[in-house]
Each structure stands twice: as structure tokens, then as C-alpha cells.
Amino acid sequence: MNITSKIDRRAPLFVAIILCLHITVAAQQSIPLITNVPGRNTISLNGSWQVIIDPYETGYYDYRFQPRGDGYFKNTQPQSPSDLIEYDFDSSQQLQVPGDWNSQDQRLLFYEGTLWYKKSFDYQRKDRKRLFVYFGAANYVADVYLNGEKLGRHEGGFTPFNFEITSLVKDKDNFLVVKVDNKRRRDAVPTLNTDWWNYGGLTREVALVEVPSTFVEDYVLQLRKGSLDEIQGFVKLNGATAGESIAVEIPEAKIKHAVTTDSKGYAQVSFPAKLQLWTPENPKLYEVVISTPDNSLSDRIGFRSIDTRGADIVLNGKPIFLRGISIHEESPLRGGRAFSEEDARMLLSWAKELGCNFVRLAHYPHNENMVRLADEMGVMVWAEIPVYWTILWDNQDTLKNAQNQLGELITRDRNRASVILWSVANETPVSEPRNVFLKTLIDSARALDQTRLLTAANERHYADQTTQVIDDPVGRYLDVLGCNEYVGWYDGLPEKADGLTWKVTLNKPLIISEFGADALFGKHGGKAQRWTEEYQKDVYEHQIAMLKRIPSLRGMSPWILTDFRSPRRPLPGIQDFFNRKGLISSRGERKQAFFVLQKFYKELMTEGK
Ligand code: GCB
Numbered sequence: 001m002n003i004t005s006k007i008d009r010r011a012p013l014f015v016a017i018i019l020c021l022h023i024t025v026a027a028q029q030s031i032p033l034i035t036n037v038p039g040r041n042t043i044s045l046n047g048s049w050q051v052i053i054d055p056y057e058t059g060y061y062d063y064r065f066q067p068r069g070d071g072y073f074k075n076t077q078p079q080s081p082s083d084l085i086e087y088d089f090d091s092s093q094q095l096q097v098p099g100d101w102n103s104q105d106q107r108l109l110f111y112e113g114t115l116w117y118k119k120s121f122d123y124q125r126k127d128r129k130r131l132f133v134y135f136g137a138a139n140y141v142a143d144v145y146l147n148g149e150k151l152g153r154h155e156g157g158f159t160p161f162n163f164e165i166t167s168l169v170k171d172k173d174n175f176l177v178v179k180v181d182n183k184r185r186r187d188a189v190p191t192l193n194t195d196w197w198n199y200g201g202l203t204r205e206v207a208l209v210e211v212p213s214t215f216v217e218d219y220v221l222q223l224r225k226g227s228l229d230e231i232q233g234f235v236k237l238n239g240a241t242a243g244e245s246i247a248v249e250i251p252e253a254k255i256k257h258a259v260t261t262d263s264k265g266y267a268q269v270s271f272p273a274k275l276q277l278w279t280p281e282n283p284k285l286y287e288v289v290i291s292t293p294d295n296s297l298s299d300r301i302g303f304r305s306i307d308t309r310g311a312d313i314v315l316n317g318k319p320i321f322l323r324g325i326s327i328h329e330e331s332p333l334r335g336g337r338a339f340s341e342e343d344a345r346m347l348l349s350w351a352k353e354l355g356c357n358f359v360r361l362a363h364y365p366h367n368e369n370m371v372r373l374a375d376e377m378g379v380m381v382w383a384e385i386p387v388y389w390t391i392l393w394d395n396q397d398t399l400k401n402a403q404n405q406l407g408e409l410i411t412r413d414r415n416r417a418s419v420i421l422w423s424v425a426n427e428t429p430v431s432e433p434r435n436v437f438l439k440t441l442i443d444s445a446r447a448l449d450q451t452r453l454l455t456a457a458n459e460r461h462y463a464d465q466t467t468q469v470i471d472d473p474v475g476r477y478l479d480v481l482g483c484n485e486y487v488g489w490y491d492g493l494p495e496k497a498d499g500l501t502w503k504v505t506l507n508k509p510l511i512i513s514e515f516g517a518d519a520l521f522g523k524h525g526g527k528a529q530r531w532t533e534e535y536q537k538d539v540y541e542h543q544i545a546m547l548k549r550i551p552s553l554r555g556m557s558p559w560i561l562t563d564f565r566s567p568r569r570p571l572p573g574i575q576d577f578f579n580r581k582g583l584i585s586s587r588g589e590r591k592q593a594f595f596v597l598q599k600f601y602k603e604l605m606t607e608g609k
Helices: 003-009 011-027 341-353 368-377 396-413 432-448 473-477 494-499 533-547 592-606
Strands: 041-044 047-053 094-097 114-121 129-135 141-146 149-155 161-164 174-181 206-212 215-223 230-238 245-250 255-260 266-272 286-291 296-301 306-309 312-315 318-320 322-327 358-361 380-384 419-426 453-458 461-464 467-470 481-484 501-504 510-514 553-556
Touching: 094 114, 129 141, 141 161, 149 161, 215 286, 215 296, 230 245, 245 266, 255 266, 306 453, 312 553, 322 341, 322 380, 322 510, 322 592, 341 368, 358 368, 368 380, 368 396, 396 419, 396 432, 419 432, 432 453, 432 473, 453 473, 453 510, 494 533, 533 592
Parallel strands: 322 358, 322 553, 358 380, 380 419, 419 453, 453 481, 467 501, 481 510, 510 553
Antiparallel strands: 041 206, 047 094, 047 114, 114 174, 129 161, 129 206, 141 149, 141 174, 215 230, 230 266, 245 255, 245 286, 286 296, 306 312, 312 318, 461 467
8 A cells, every 4th residue: 555545534633733733833933042143243152162071961950960050150269268069160171162062172172062161251231232152053952051150951952043142242351151062862863873973063154133122133035926016025123112113225227115013013014126136157145124213134145036836946947957966054165064154155065066956954943154155156055954864753842843844944044035944854764654744844933934845855656666756645735756776775776766757746856865875985996896986987977878868857966965974874984974975075076976966967068058
């Protein structure tokens, strides 16, 4: 029995569960996240932080394993020589923020557990100003304290969060303490099992954000779905009452539009705008200024439409082909999590050298520099959350966590023209609870952003020895079908691709979101020899020939731009804890397959694709 028919018969139950879950979706809508932090008045807290490695969580639990009132977050100093205090941030080691801990200290390479961070700062308090502390990301759970008081907890390793500290901050000697715990958990997102390094710590920037008492918290300004000349969205003020005036300006286009807030501080925005549209070839960005009597914030936004028409993906009304590559957020040359604009520029320049107009930012939200630079460089983006492999599908907290991560990602990036696709999952095994879980995420994403396309990297199966079928039941709720396949690597030898036919049951665009093979740079041999550049090249040649025969193929993002660290890959002398499917090594060397894909992408470009 195929899965689609199984779902159809149980449709009433399926629908009922989805309706219940809608309530959760609605409750998740308002994420009080300050967006466009790069455009605000900030004081960086990046740099050296004092840290304490705490594998037994002694700084949090007492010897009966109860939370301690006098934990490390109190940063207590001995007052007399007889005082017993068993920790001291100030004489402890330092690590750099942003930065994962694993790549900064050899002892921490495989560490998964708790580490405490402390940063001291002074701050001149000002009348009618509010202060927030903002974290670009902390992997995985962060408990945040200021001057010994708990500000809150954030779960999810790849999305931003902030806490208000206006009433707690002092002029002198503030201490901000963050307990970061990256222990993997079965009920977390991602779950225990992944194929990437579980880099822990304050992996992205930390900053104080100073805002007026009423300020622009968030906004969306995008072309209305289906329109090329009307901007639609909203501005949300924090601290506002009804009737506050807001101006939205695009000076270069001589547009100035005025709106006023409702009682919740929201103002809907909609106005005509004849603008030069954003495309990968001409990634035009406009300065957009949002101002209130107290607050002025500017951003650089590109305007474009993205849609599907049958099996086509349509950008500004024109069918396109996504010449892509998958990327992990890892800095190949420095090692460790990528976080900076320089890291982003290197990765995206390499993708462009390959001939890409598209990148899949796998398998979790990458840092904001990456999408902002993709906007500037004209690279379309697939963005995703770490709903990967075997999540606990029927656990409501797991679902809420996934929804929250998705919400934070969308809230951060929904003004970025480069982002055309939100992906809700990767290689998740079909079952009814999983289908319901993913449908809920799809509904959440659509509630937060009506303009982008939704996808997921799903699996396929064999109908017979030579027919591959793509018919994941969740496909019907998606705009674009994603599919990972490893013909030639996990699935037979490279030439197996030659005899395969693909059957896609839905008339929707298909992206082959992964294929690939491992090769150690500089290892040579016959093309039948695993781990050699020749084998990997052969996989790419057979794959490309096969992909050309799939009628609804509208894009691809082979696995992957560069080699990356993975604890699942121990083979000595070859893997050494790296997944070697990169087209580029972890030292920046191009493997033979890089040039095969580059040649194919050049051909596509000359055909105008
Ligand atoms: C996959 C996963 C990806 C892995 C890759 C591999 O299907 O989506 O995360 O790294 O295969 O190399 O096995």
C-alpha cells in the first residue's frame, strides 16, 4: 500500500490533528525579536569572554542535583580569606566571541556539555532609552543572567534572541553570564543524530542594542504576492500606543508613505512602487528608511517576486533554473563555525566561481551576514531549520521548539530578497505523526510569510529496479519538491544512474537538493576506487546526465561546497572526522568534480538558464 492512500483514508483524523495544532501556530505568531540589528545603535560585546568549562553543571546544580541559588551566574567573589568559593571567572581561561568553543581549544574539540561565559561592561544609562542584550545565536540552550539575575532561557542553536535589560543595567561593572549547553537530546531539534559537528558556544555576535522607549521592533516590506509594483507589509512598534505615526521612505524612488499604528503598535503598509527588480544578474537593493518621531531605522532591501507556475519556478514573472550548491556554516580555512562577513564572502564567492545563482544553506539557519551578502551578491537562498532525520514527531514540545526556530528564522530574514525558499525538513521518514508535524510547520511558515516558496528535502523510493518515485505525501502542501538521492555513492555505483527513470507524481518544480560522493583531495586512482577524486568526478558526470532527463527538474544543490567536520566520519587517513563530499577541500583546494559541475553550470548559462 502506498503512503498517500494510507493518509487519504485517515484524512478526518489527520485534519482534526492539524486543526488542533493551528492553535499552537497562532500562539507562536508574535516573536518579540528585534530585527535588523545591524542597522541599529549597538555596542558590541564581541571579543574575549572569561569561561568556565563545567561538564557536571556544578555551577548550576548542587550535590543533590537541585538548581543552586548561588550558581556561577552570581559571580561571587570571596569577601574574606576564609570564604569558600570554588570558581573564579576572572582567573579562568578566555575564549573569543563570536566563536564555537570546539575550534578554539584542542581539549574542547569533542566537548558536548555546559560552558559558562562571562563578560563585564560599563554602560552610561540614558533617559528615555531602553537597552536590550542581543545574541546572534548560542548553541544549543542558553541561560542568560545579568548582575546575578536571570533574564531568560533560549533553546535552538542557530537563531537570534534578545532580552530587555533597561531596569537591571548599571553604570559600572555589569556582569553578563551565559550558561551554554550543547548536549544533544532525543527530543531536541536537531535530535541526537546528525552528520555535522555540534559546535557549542556563543557562535555569533553579542551586542547591546540601545533604542528609544518607543521603537521600530520589526517590519516587513516586500512586493505583494502576485504583484510587481505594489509593496505590502507592516511595521511594528514596541512601546507604542494607538495612533503613532510612521513614515516609510524609499528615497531613490522618491517614495514616502505615512501610516499610523493600531492599539497593538502595528501598522499595515501597502503602496504602489515602480522599482527596479532584484535578480541574481542585477541584485538591486534600495535604501528603505522607517521613521517615527523618535526612531529612524534604515535597511537595504531588494524587491522581487517568486512564484511557481506548473513545474516552473518563476522569478519576476520569468522561469528560472536554480544552479546551486549546498553549504554548511563552516569556515573551511579557519576551521569551526563560520560567523563573519569575510567567511560569508569566501563561501559565496566560491559558489559563484562554480557558476551558482543559488545556495542551499544546510541544515539550520546560517548567520545573518550570509543572507545579507547573498542579497548583495545576487545569490538565491534556500534557508532551513534543523528538522533532520528522526525528530520526535509526536512530542508537542519538540514541535513548539521547531516552530519557534522557524519563526525566529523567518522573522530575521523575511526582508531578504535572496531568500526564496523556506525548507521545513531534511530526509524525514514518512509516517502519519511526521506528516502532521511538517504540515504544522508549513502552516506556521505561511502565516509568517506569504511571499516565499516552501519546500523540504524529502526522500524517494524505488517502484522497481530502475524507476525512482517521488511521491512524499507532504509534497502536496509544498510549493517546490526537494529530493536527496545518492545514486553512485550509498546507492549503487556511478553508472547505475544511466538506467534510471524518475517519476514525480505532482506537477510541481523539483530540486535535487543533494547528491554527491566523498573524495579526499589529492587522492587519485581509477574511477572505480572509492575516496578518489576520479570516483567523485565520475559520480558527477553520471548524475548530470541523469538529471538532464528529469522533465520537472528546476534546480539542484549537490552535496556540498566544502569538506566539513562530522563525528560520524572516522575513517583514518581519509575522513579523519570530515565528511569529504566537498567539491573543495578544507584547505580550499578544488577537486576534479568542481570543474565538472562548473562546466555544466556554464553550459546552462549559455543556454540562458
Ligand atoms: C544526507 C544528509 C546530509 C549528509 C549527507 C551525507 O543525505 O542530508 O546531511 O551529510 O547525506 O554525506 O551522507
